[in-house]
Amino acid sequence: MDDAALAALRELAAAPDDRYRQRPAAGPAGEPCTLTVGMATYDDYDGVYFSVMSLLLYHAEVMDRVSIVVVDNHPSGPHAWALKRLEQAIPQLRYVPYDRRVGTAARDRVFREAASDWVLCMDSHVQLHPGALAALLDYIADHPDGGDLIQGPLVSEDRRTVSTHWEPEWRQGMYGVWGTDPRGIDASAPAFEIGMQGLGVFACRTKAWPGLNPAFAGHGGEEGYLQEKFRRAGHGVVCLPALRWTHRFDAPRPVPATQTWYRRLRNYLIGFDELGLPADEAIDHFTGILGEATVEEGLAAYQAEVRNPFTAFDAITCVNLDDRPDRWERMQIRLAALGIPPERVHRQPATLTPGNHHIGCALSHRQAIQQAHTDGLESVLVLEDDAVFLNGATWVLRRALAEIQSRPWSLFYLGGADWGRTFPRVDGCDHLEAITGVTTTHAIAYHRSVFTRLLGELPDTVEGMSAWIGRNIALDQYLARWDEPGCYRIVPVIAAQEGQLDLVAEDLRDQFAV
Structure with a gap:
């Protein structure tokens, strides 16, 4: 990378407010390999650097079978472009920005981005002991179709304590206390069954990964939970004594805002x-x-939060232009008034296309759908940042969701301009309309049954989307002509747009909290 390119990267990274700092793009997907070593990180460039370099320096004998994925959980933060530059320096490393879920749940993305049959996930400040990676690859060779969760012993900095598992006890806000099984002290010993272990290092076959709950936010709660999910899927949890690792627990840096007692509980x-x-x-x-x-x-x-009907959507994404922080601030107030906690909402920077805003709108919706598809979600609610909500929206939505849950659906509009048209109620329903021809996409939920089709039909570049918009006018116009079954709208509508309340039924216009 030349000096001009480096200067450009530094300028991009220098925005005063990290929410609106330009983010690095994901690197191209890697070539298929035996094992992906992945780590999710939040403002820990030093940890990533030394963990990655230790892989390259001390496990060189097997790195030709290994790729590296770094999931940056704060891609608008001060460490993002330094992490991206590692991708330039290390050909087998791929950078992936991801902040839809912040905290422990970001580990899930490592498995979903891997181009390999097996994944080893490690914290971004862990060192694998010499021979550990080779031992795991030998284990994989002996168990190519295995579904177990593979873990290894934590070795203390003085190398005297070997912690093979966690005992199921509560201590200091965590479920689990380090324990030592004599069978794991010898690194050459065979693997053995354990109940649980800390998740600084763990591995499994990619197809066996059971996922982490999409509602997790912040840190804590995953130990014990993940091991139980493997057991309920018919698999085991084992300690491989040779898969030894050392963890940096102390770090002289600020504690992320995501680490709170409430979020852990x-x-x-x-x-x-x-x-x-x-x-x-x-x-x-x-x-x-x-x-x-x-x-x-x-x-x-x-x-x-559990009772709030908006939690029925696996993800809520609000698309917001970086140059309109005022809209995002108003939206946060509106969502809080609906009882939606901030952990449930992801602000996604909207794609800016000044020549035709419909291009950027369609690209932004596509990005939200792509994120939900990659995360394996059932549904995503996409809100545009000028959406306003009906007073009493939660009780209307609760009743509509009770009606929609018994039938397949593809699109679920919480608003939508019908230009004076009326639509029939769905049989037996008071709060669902079967619709065609409805425009506006300011509040629309997409079901996973249509993710693949939408991602196949919506281009993923400005150039491609420009041509597509030339043929289809806008995303809402395209969806209005859709032939997919299961398109519904809530009755009465609970979302409208700032400045366009005249499109709402006259007797409801004064009931929207602007």
């Missing part, structure tokens, strides 16, 4: 709910740390 509650397990021990433990009043407040917030 919330993740445990989400995981226990998914697995159908009681949360009494977690509640008692956090009560002992934080006090009864604080935990009761957290439980009330979590229960309100």
Whole structure:
């Protein structure tokens, strides 16, 4: 990379507010290989650098079978372009920006971006001991179709303590305490079954990956939960003694805002709910740390989130132009008024196309759909940043969702201009219309059943989308002519656009909180 290119990168990275700093793009997909070593990172360039270099320097004998994926969980942050430049220097490394889910759930993206049969996921500040990667590849060769979760012992900095697993105990806001099984002290010993282990390093066959709950946010809650998901899928959890690793626990840097007691407790509650397990021990433990009043407040917030009908969508994405922070600020206020916690909403920078805003709109929706598809989600609700909502929107949505859940659907409009047309109610429904010809995309949910079709038909470049818009006018016009079954609109509409309330039924116009 020449001096001019480096100067350009530094300028792009120098925006005063990191929310609106230009983000690096993902690198091209890698060639298929045996194993992907992946790490999700948040403002930890030093950790990534030394972890990656240790792979190249101390595992050189097997790196021809290995690719590296770095998932940047803060691609608008100060470390992003330095991480991107590693991709320029290390051919087998791929940079992937990802901030739809921030925290532990970003690990999920490592598996979804891998172009390999197996994945080893590690923290961005872990060192694998010499021979560890070779031992894992030998294990893979002996178990090519295995579905187990493979873990290894943590070795302390002084190399005296070998922690092979976690004991199922609560301590300091976490479920799990380091333990040592004598069978794992000898690195040459065979693999053996364990209950759980810290997730600084873990590996599995890509097809066996069960995923992490899309509602997780921040850090904590995944240990024990992930191992249980593997067991419920009919697989085991094993310690491979040779897969040894050392973890940097102390770091003289600010603690990310995502690391809060409430978010950790919330993740445990989400995981226990998914697995159908009681949360009494977690509640008692956090009560002992934080006090009864604080935990009761957290439980009330979590229960309100669970009851909120907007949580029925696996993801909520708001597309917002970088030069319109005012719109994003107003949208945050509106979403908070609907009881939607900030953990549930992802701000996606909209694609700016001044010559024709319909091009950027379609590209922005495509990007949101692509993210949901890659994450393996059931649905995504896409909001444009000028959407306003009906007073009482939550109870209307709750009733509409109760009606739609028993039938297949492809598109679900929470608003939409019909230019005076009326549509029939869906049989047996009070809050669902079967629609055709509805325009506007300011609040629309897409179901996974149409992700592949949309991604195939919507171009992913400005040039390609420009030509597509020339043929189709706009995304809403294209969807209005769609032949896909299961297109519904909520009744009454609960979303409109700033400045276009005249398109809403006259008796509802004064009921939108602008």
